[in-house]
Amino acid sequence: MTFPASLVPELAHHLAEYASAGRTGLVFVGARGGVLGRNNFRRIWLRALDATGLGDVHFHDLRHTGNTLAATGGATTRELMHRMGHSSVRAALIYQHLANGRDHQNADYVDGQIRKVKRPPRGPSGT
Structure with missing residues (x-):
């Protein structure tokens, strides 16, 4: 990455x-x-x-991002389970599903669309 x-x-x-x-x-x-x-x-x-x-970013979102990146980087189910501290494969399979599908490409597209929108500068509104 x-x-x-x-x-x-x-x-x-x-x-x-x-x-x-x-x-x-x-x-x-x-x-x-x-x-x-x-x-x-x-x-x-x-x-x-x-x-x-x-804005409204939860700390847990960092965990989700890290696990998604690990899955897209080729982490195995066992490695994801260890990374997350889980004993069942359920959560690991969710991340591996993301890695196997087009979700990463879709996320890149959404990110690009968001970056096109410029945030208005902060300061006096002039009213």
Whole structure:
């Protein structure tokens, strides 16, 4: 998978400044480097969404995206089950179904249509 060139430096900066070190390190940590509590995480997550203008994105959406990308990258049912922490194949098959169909192409098309719509600049409305 490739990322837009502008995203790579931002991800690298976040990982260097705000995440735990190492391959298994936490991506989001508290002020002292530990696990974020539920209330603290929610407050930080909502502030990040507001700052980026992403709107109503749920944290669980990242899990769904990651598993979809893993499936489209060729992850097996067993690998998806392990990744998701599931003991049944039901959820893994959902992601593999996405990988086998045209859903990825459809999502790219929808993404392109959304990107064509320009968000109006924030500021005084002039009224």
